[in-house]
Amino acid sequence: MxxxxxxxxxxxxxxxxxxxxxxxxxxxxxxxxxxxxxxxxxxxxxxxxxxxxxxxxxxxxxxxxxxxxxxxxxxxxxxxxxxxxxxxxxSGQEELTEYMTDSLFDVSAEDNLIDEEFARLTQTRVGSMLDKLPPRQKEVIYLRYFQGLRPEEIASLLNIRPQSVSNILQRALASLREVWLLFLFLSLLAGI
The missing domain is CATH 1.10.1740.10 (RNA polymerase sigma factor, region 2, helix turn helix motif)
Known part of the structure; x- marks a missing residue:
């Protein structure tokens, strides 16, 4: 090979x-x-x-x-x-969008029905949570975790300081963590 x-x-x-x-x-x-x-x-x-x-x-x-x-x-x-x-x-005609909801996880065919349903619910929730972030936070999350760029590279790409990238990541992750904990708690209450 x-x-x-x-x-x-x-x-x-x-x-x-x-x-x-x-x-x-x-x-x-x-x-x-x-x-x-x-x-x-x-x-x-x-x-x-x-x-x-x-x-x-x-x-x-x-x-x-x-x-x-x-x-x-x-x-x-x-x-x-x-x-x-x-x-x-x-720019006057084309509506620039914020981050669009995309599938973040693939559910394998071997998962049983309950796992698939939970995965779909989780996927929808994560997409929804990312949609609630401000555009800059979404962009930094995408570049860092989905494209694997280093904070220094993101800073250069976005014309901001590396410390600003770290601050943006911290705020985004704190927001996601807060909403995620609430989601898990409500899921447990609902018996999912």
């Missing part, structure tokens, strides 16, 4: 003109970019347009790109900038 190259290897190969590495890199990130872009607009076509524009831009300028210790960070930063550039002409 051929091992999958890591992002660093793909990034290096892409910068040297390897089309296969470029395709593999964007296969890994395409759905993540769509998911992230839908946090800012409900118009999936605009998100996909931004991704396509980014792909073209990166390919055309690959020889001028620097090496990076974190291709994930670089690509998310580049995508975010491209998305905002794509959305700018529509």
């Amino acid at each position: 051929i091992p999958f190259p890591d992002e660093q290897q793909l990034w290096h190969r892409f910068r040297t003109g390897d089309e296969e590495a470029f395709a593999m890199l964007f296969k890994r990130y395409y759905r993540k970019f769509v998911h992230y872009g839908l946090k800012f607009t409900a118009n999936e076509q605009l998100v996909e347009d931004a991704i396509q524009d980014l792909i073209i831009h990166l390919w055309l300028h690959r020889t001028t790109l620097n090496d990076t210790p974190s291709p994930t960070y670089y690509l998310f930063k580049a995508f975010r900038n491209q998305l905002f550039k794509t959305l700018k002409p529509y």
Whole structure:
């Protein structure tokens, strides 16, 4: 079995003109970019347009790109900038959304009916809890826990200080913890 190259290897190969590495890199990130872009607009076509524009831009300028210790960070930063550039002409017409509720957990087929019902209830509740967070907190939670970016990378991406990222994460987690405890208590009372 051929091992999958890591992002660093793909990034290096892409910068040297390897089309296969470029395709593999964007296969890994395409759905993540769509998911992230839908946090800012409900118009999936605009998100996909931004991704396509980014792909073209990166390919055309690959020889001028620097090496990076974190291709994930670089690509998310580049995508975010491209998305905002794509959305700018529509700012008066396009309704920018807050984070949309998405499935956060997959329920396996082997779970019994009770586990599946509890998982659906939990999934709905977590999505609902995330929806109640302010947009900046949702964005930081998404970048930190769903995309694995470090606080320093998030700070740079959002043009804020790393301490601000830590503060935002702390407030978001405290809010989620508070609501989650209430949910668990009510679930126990209801016998779920």
